[in-house]
Amino acid sequence: MNNLSRREFVIMAGAAAAATRLPAQAKKATLTAGEIVDRIKKNLGIPWNPKTFRDKFHVGGPEMEVTGIATSFGANFRVMDLAVKQGLNMLIVHEPTFYSDADVIDWVKDDPMYQWKLDWATKHNVVVWRIHDHWHAHKPDGIQTGFNKRIGWNQYLVEGSLTRWKLPPTTLGELAKYVAKTLGSKSVRVIGDPNLPVTNFMRGGHLLAQNCTALQEPVDAIMISECREYDSFEYVRDSILAGQKKGAIFLAHSMGEDEGMNYFAEWSKPFLPEIPVKYIATTDEFWNV
Amino acid sequence: MSITAQAVIDRIQRKFGPGWEPTPVDAFMAGKPDTEVKGIATTYAPTLDVLKKAVASGKNFIISRESPWWARLNAFGGGTQFQGLPSVWTNGQDYVRQEAGAAETDATLIAKKQYIEANKLVVYRWFANWNAQPVDFQLKGLAKALGWEQHYKPSGGYPWGHNNGFFELAPATLKDTALAIKKKLGVKSLRIGGNPNTIVHKAALSHGMYWLPDLQKLYAEPGVDLLVVGEPEWENELSLYSFDVADSGQKKGYIVLGQQVSEEPGCAEMAAWIKPIVTEVPIEHIPAGEPCWTSS
Numbered sequence: 005m006n007n008l009s010r011r012e013f014v015i016m017a018g019a020a021a022a023a024t025r026l027p028a029q030a031k032k033a034t035l036t037a038g039e040i041v042d043r044i045k046k047n048l049g050i051p052w053n054p055k056t057f058r059d060k061f062h063v064g065g066p067e068m069e070v071t072g073i074a075t076s077f078g079a080n081f082r083v084m085d086l087a088v089k090q091g092l093n094m095l096i097v098h099e100p101t102f103y104s105d106a107d108v109i110d111w112v113k114d115d116p117m118y119q120w121k122l123d124w125a126t127k128h129n130v131v132v133w134r135i136h137d138h139w140h141a142h143k144p145d146g147i148q149t150g151f152n153k154r155i156g157w158n159q160y161l162v163e164g165s166l167t168r169w170k171l172p173p174t175t176l177g178e179l180a181k182y183v184a185k186t187l188g189s190k191s192v193r194v195i196g197d198p199n200l201p202v203t204n205f206m207r208g209g210h211l212l213a214q215n216c217t218a219l220q221e222p223v224d225a226i227m228i229s230e231c232r233e234y235d236s237f238e239y240v241r242d243s244i245l246a247g248q249k250k251g252a253i254f255l256a257h258s259m260g261e262d263e264g265m266n267y268f269a270e271w272s273k274p275f276l277p278e279i280p281v282k283y284i285a286t287t288d289e290f291w292n293v
Numbered sequence: 294m295s296i297t298a299q300a301v302i303d304r305i306q307r308k309f310g311p312g313w314e315p316t317p318v319d320a321f322m323a324g325k326p327d328t329e330v331k332g333i334a335t336t337y338a339p340t341l342d343v344l345k346k347a348v349a350s351g352k353n354f355i356i357s358r359e360s361p362w363w364a365r366l367n368a369f370g371g372g373t374q375f376q377g378l379p380s381v382w383t384n385g386q387d388y389v390r391q392e393a394g395a396a397e398t399d400a401t402l403i404a405k406k407q408y409i410e411a412n413k414l415v416v417y418r419w420f421a422n423w424n425a426q427p428v429d430f431q432l433k434g435l436a437k438a439l440g441w442e443q444h445y446k447p448s449g450g451y452p453w454g455h456n457n458g459f460f461e462l463a464p465a466t467l468k469d470t471a472l473a474i475k476k477k478l479g480v481k482s483l484r485i486g487g488n489p490n491t492i493v494h495k496a497a498l499s500h501g502m503y504w505l506p507d508l509q510k511l512y513a514e515p516g517v518d519l520l521v522v523g524e525p526e527w528e529n530e531l532s533l534y535s536f537d538v539a540d541s542g543q544k545k546g547y548i549v550l551g552q553q554v555s556e557e558p559g560c561a562e563m564a565a566w567i568k569p570i571v572t573e574v575p576i577e578h579i580p581a582g583e584p585c586w587t588s589s
Contacts, residue, residue, distance in 0.1 A: 080533060103508075104505060104530055112505075117512075117538060181588055193585040193588070194585055194586050194588050195584055211393070212364055212393065213393035220400055230529075233584070234359050234502070234524075234552050237552070237553070237584045237585065240584075241584045242340055245340060245341035245342050246401050246404035248401070253588075254585065258529070289532070289536040290486055290532070292587055293468060
């Protein structure tokens with residue numbers, strides 16, 4: 005706690021110093037979080053689903069003044085802290101803040117981690133707004149578009165698809181290494197023979213049925229960012245044991261989607277010229293031994 | 294002396310005692326219950342490899358934790374059930390996992406069905422009722438496999454009960470602790486969160502899939518500075534929690550073993566549990582083995 009207090013003091017001192025310089029930049033515009041969300045909705049190009057339980061404010065609200073925006077896959081505390089240090093007090097994230105998909109406060113109201121995180125966010129004037137459903141629904145899917153920019157295979161995309169590639173011939177082992185290195189992940193897992201030749205490659209999904217369908221397509225291997233191990237892992241394993249020349253590469257959930265929020269920053273900058281918009285990578289917080 | 298698969302299950306239910314609940318995850322998943330049993334294999338997952346090993350050693354009855362058809366059906370496993378999910382999530386229905394599986398025409402499904410039929414195998418899945426016992430044998434089996442039994446420090450309640458897996462270990466860094474676990478279990482693909490140099494000494498151990506209430510119970514135990522778990526329900530929700538714990542300055546580590554790695558030792562306990570009541574035929578545990586390897 006001493007360290008945190010000191011860090012908070014340094015941040016507050018920095019803010020005070022910035023405030024004393026403010027008259028020189030008095031005309032600098034600020035936006036409210038609500039104005040930012042309105043502009044996002046206007047620019048999305050798809051109807052807003054008012055029934056979404058994901059895409060809404062999860063900390064703070066529309067009335068809060070925003071000094072800058074940090075976009076990221078997750079509202080991880082790590083990301084929040086980095087954002088505040090850069091003077092960005094609005095997080096626009098793809099995933100939950102308080103440990104369940106719908107951020108059900110009832111489940112965490114007595115939880116010390118929830119209380120600590122909410123207190124910290126409130127103290128630092130942080131506002132968190134989530135865009136999950138609508139960023140996927142954006143045409144083209146914002147998450148996949150961002151992933152594709154990073155992974156560097158756009159020239160190999162099968163026509164009409166964002167999730168299917170005809171890659172230069174490689175092996176499952178080499179491909180997994182490339183993916184891990186390119187995404188900066190230490191938790192890439194693989195099922196299949198590392199020497200399996202791979203050229204036709206596509207993404208699967210979180211759910212078993214999606215992965216059954218994907219693996220049975222005329223592809224050599226599939227790539228999945230988080231699935232259930234008891235079903236999709238075992239399905240892939242049995243497919244290989246049944247003699248199919250197939251493989252699968254498994255990414256951390258964050259590694260399959262983080263870049264989508266990098267793209268969100270890039271996409272939203274032109275209509276939010278008053279304030280800085282920066283992508284802060286959630287990163288893969290997993291490591292291995 | 295001969296015995297049918299159904300008679301084996303009847304004996305299991307008799308030993309289990311009152312309170313056995315009919316569930317879709319405690320049921321025959323393949324084969325005919327009146328098949329005469331030549332030998333029994335228990336396993337985490339009845340993969341084609343496990344089935345072949347069973348056949349090679351003359352066993353035709355497989356009792357497994359997971360389904361041969363992969364989908365978990367409508368069941369929660371291992372964890373505390375959520376109450377009161379938001380209706381937006383459940384469309385006003387009681388929350389059950391409606392997990393679609395492989396299509397009838399799926400090549401892997403067909404191959405597996407054919408193998409099971411050609412070898413006249415019987416597969417029974419024993420899941421929810423096995424979990425419902427006062428002693429959590431999955432937890433006990435995993436603790437044994439880790440060599441942690443003598444370090445057990447239950448938190449009141451029922452010893453070896455569900456979510457009562459706490460252990461006082463010799464203090465070591467998170468990294469060294471992870472390395473020791475990796476070596477002891479003989480696995481390849483641990484995933485770890487937290488500062489590698491954090492010294493950990495009190496572990497909360499869990500197996501299989503865990504949900505938020507499980508996580509909250511494990512972290513609430515005084516002194517816990519290491520979580521060793523099977524598989525988070527979702528990384529972006531539950532791993533997030535453990536990353537936040539570490540990143541908020543708490544000196545705590547997080548080690549994810551994987552579903553199979555965390556559940557297989559308990560399936561050896563299952564074989565040992567059945568052995569005294571079925572003396573007519575051989576019974577052994579056939580591990581499914583770690584499904585994946587790590588590339589990074």
